[in-house]
Amino acid sequence: MKKVNKEILKEAANKMLFDMSEEQYATLLKEFDVILKQMDLISQIEGVDDVEPMTFPYPVYTTYLREDVVKETLTQEEALKNAKDVSHGMIKLPKVVK
Amino acid sequence: MSYLDQSIFEIHQAIINGLVTPLELVQEALKLAKEDNNNAFEYICEKEAIEQVKNLDLSKKDNLLWGIPYALKDNLSTKDIPTCASSKILEGYVPVYSAEVYQRLQEQGAILIGKTTLDELSMGGSGTTGHLGKTYNPWDPKHKHQIGGSSCGSAAVCSAGIVPFALGSDTGDSVRKPASYSCLVGLKPTWGRISRYGLFPFAPSMDHIGFFTRNCMDSALILSVLAGHDEKDSTSSTVPVDNYLDIEKTDISKMRIAVIDEIFDSVQDKTIKDAFIKTLNILSDLGLEINHVHMDDKLCRAIYPTYFVISCAEANSNNANQDGIKFGTRYEAEDYEKVMFEARTNGFSEPIKRRFVLGSYALLKENQEDLFLRAQKCRRLIVNCINEILKDNDAIYLPTSPTIAPLFDGNKDKLSNEYLIADNYLAFANMGGQPSINIPIGFKDGLPFGGCFTGRIFEEKTILSLALFLEKHMDFANKIAKKENE
Numbered sequence: 001m002k003k004v005n006k007e008i009l010k011e012a013a014n015k016m017l018f019d020m021s022e023e024q025y026a027t028l029l030k031e032f033d034v035i036l037k038q039m040d041l042i043s044q045i046e047g048v049d050d051v052e053p054m055t056f057p058y059p060v061y062t063t064y065l066r067e068d069v070v071k072e073t074l075t076q077e078e079a080l081k082n083a084k085d086v087s088h089g090m091i092k093l094p095k096v097v098k
Numbered sequence: 099m100s101y102l103d104q105s106i107f108e109i110h111q112a113i114i115n116g117l118v119t120p121l122e123l124v125q126e127a128l129k130l131a132k133e134d135n136n137n138a139f140e141y142i143c144e145k146e147a148i149e150q151v152k153n154l155d156l157s158k159k160d161n162l163l164w165g166i167p168y169a170l171k172d173n174l175s176t177k178d179i180p181t182c183a184s185s186k187i188l189e190g191y192v193p194v195y196s197a198e199v200y201q202r203l204q205e206q207g208a209i210l211i212g213k214t215t216l217d218e219l220s221m222g223g224s225g226t227t228g229h230l231g232k233t234y235n236p237w238d239p240k241h242k243h244q245i246g247g248s249s250c251g252s253a254a255v256c257s258a259g260i261v262p263f264a265l266g267s268d269t270g271d272s273v274r275k276p277a278s279y280s281c282l283v284g285l286k287p288t289w290g291r292i293s294r295y296g297l298f299p300f301a302p303s304m305d306h307i308g309f310f311t312r313n314c315m316d317s318a319l320i321l322s323v324l325a326g327h328d329e330k331d332s333t334s335s336t337v338p339v340d341n342y343l344d345i346e347k348t349d350i351s352k353m354r355i356a357v358i359d360e361i362f363d364s365v366q367d368k369t370i371k372d373a374f375i376k377t378l379n380i381l382s383d384l385g386l387e388i389n390h391v392h393m394d395d396k397l398c399r400a401i402y403p404t405y406f407v408i409s410c411a412e413a414n415s416n417n418a419n420q421d422g423i424k425f426g427t428r429y430e431a432e433d434y435e436k437v438m439f440e441a442r443t444n445g446f447s448e449p450i451k452r453r454f455v456l457g458s459y460a461l462l463k464e465n466q467e468d469l470f471l472r473a474q475k476c477r478r479l480i481v482n483c484i485n486e487i488l489k490d491n492d493a494i495y496l497p498t499s500p501t502i503a504p505l506f507d508g509n510k511d512k513l514s515n516e517y518l519i520a521d522n523y524l525a526f527a528n529m530g531g532q533p534s535i536n537i538p539i540g541f542k543d544g545l546p547f548g549g550c551f552t553g554r555i556f557e558e559k560t561i562l563s564l565a566l567f568l569e570k571h572m573d574f575a576n577k578i579a580k581k582e583n584e
Binding site: 001002004008009012013015016017018019020023024028031034035037038039041042043044045047048049051052053054055056057058060062064066074078079081082084085089091093094096 | 190191192194195237286289290303329332333336394396397399400402403404406408414421423424425426427428430431432433434435437438439442443446448453454455456457458459462464465468469471472473474475476477478481482512513518528529530531532555
């Protein structure tokens with residue numbers, strides 16, 4: 001397991017596309033002392049690695065298909081309604097190719 | 099006298115008998131909402147509610163929810179009504195479609211009067227992390243105690259008598275715990291029983307929609323309206339829906355109830371333990387079999403970290419769409435990645451970022467096996483254990499929380515059994531999807547606390563029947579905070 005330090009936490013945050021202040025990283029690093037002790041409780045469970053990971057509360061089988069009928073979908077106007085910068089029916093972003 | 103203080107059934111009867119009109123009810127609810135001093139509302143739907151009530155379909159008057167005001171947690175999409183999940187990053191967002199639960203309630207003629215506050219993006223259990231700040235507990239006029247979270251606003255408006263019911267969501271305990279802290283019935287049905295279409299996801303493998311009422315029959319009523327398959331949510335179940343409205347007829351006398359000793363023993367508060375034992379005695383006096391069962395102590399202590407790792411990791415994926423581009427607050431920068439980076443850096447609060455960092459850390463290639471996958475494996479062991487107990491018992495019954503509502507500035511030892519087990523065990527029903535309900539069972543220092551029944555999947559009727567039986571033997575139904583405080 002990767003050892004925790006400020007750089008690792010910053011890497012984890014930046015991978016999620018955000019940053020934190022130096023003080024916030026310092027606070028989080030202290031919190032990780034407790035968090036890692038809590039995580040270690042999972043490792044102490046006998047036989048924990050002998051079972052398959054569980055991803056849903058119980059097996060879910062979606063066996064139906066929707067009828068092939070035309071339904072209402074969002075209009076272009078609705079799809080763009082919440083974007084702050086729209087031009088010619090598209091969301092405008094800074095130039096990618098300069 | 100306020101009709102809003104009464105049960106839904108009583109309010110309905112008052113409407114049918116012409117004693118009050120839906121317009122009068124809605125106007126009163128809106129007035130109370132504007133006077134709310136618990137910071138419980140994100141948005142008060144005054145214009146929308148008045149318009150809806152004036153256009154109510156008279157032919158639907160016999161529907162029990164016709165003309166009844168209610169509130170929704172602000173992580174449920176409401177077309178053309180602002181919805182921001184109490185997060186700065188979503189300020190100004192107006193959904194272009196509606197959650198299935200909202201549509202079902204609208205079809206019944208229920209009137210939405212407001213969207214309620216939550217811990218930001220449903221991640222939290224204190225009711226303090228939303229962008230509007232702390233939400234207060236109506237049972238504590240001095241505003242020193244929390245109401246819990248994340249469905250803090252919905253619990254506050256229901257217990258304050260503004261509306262007779264309010265919807266929330268529950269990923270770890272976010273309906274049941276605030277219900278315990280505010281003298282409410284809080285039900286989280288089976289995972290898949292209610293469509294989650296239009297719910298802002300936090301950790302979808304554990305997210306449930308739930309609701310607050312002031313008595314068990316009202317809870318059964320709301321479930322009967324919301325339960326059922328919805329093709330828009332592929333995880334919503336096709337298992338037939340029971341008739342929840344006849345729970346009074348259920349014979350519970352032969353039922354078997356399990357008390358998990360390791361969880362009960364981690365509760366330290368004598369008042370809560372005594373009140374809980376008193377309710378056990380009520381059940382055993384009727385003839386129910388009370389079985390003291392065991393769960394490995396280490397497994398009990400692993401419930402919270404298992405929940406925390408899985409939920410934080412899932413939350414990362416589910417909030418990847420918060421980019422400040424398609425919706426939400428936009429920040430200008432020189433390229434599109436920096437636009438997203440600025441939006442997320444400025445839009446998420448510190449507590450949310452901490453959870454994201456933990457989730458990201460658990461998902462790092464080097465850590466996945468040791469943290470994320472191991473948590474998912476531990477989840478299986480926990481769920482297997484609970485299901486094994488439920489094979490021989492109709493329900494598990496325990497104190498909902500080890501304390502009354504905590505102080506805002508209180509500290510907890512996060513490695514103690516009280517914290518790891520008694521304060522966080524409720525998440526086992528999110529991992530396994532079992533239905534789970536809080537009912538009020540006592541008061542200490544003027545603040546309420548509850549007991550929690552958890553049943554087998556899709557057996558909501560069992561836990562509702564048990565809760566209703568206890569409710570009838572106690573005096574905690576339909577209590578309104580403001581009245582008790584006067």
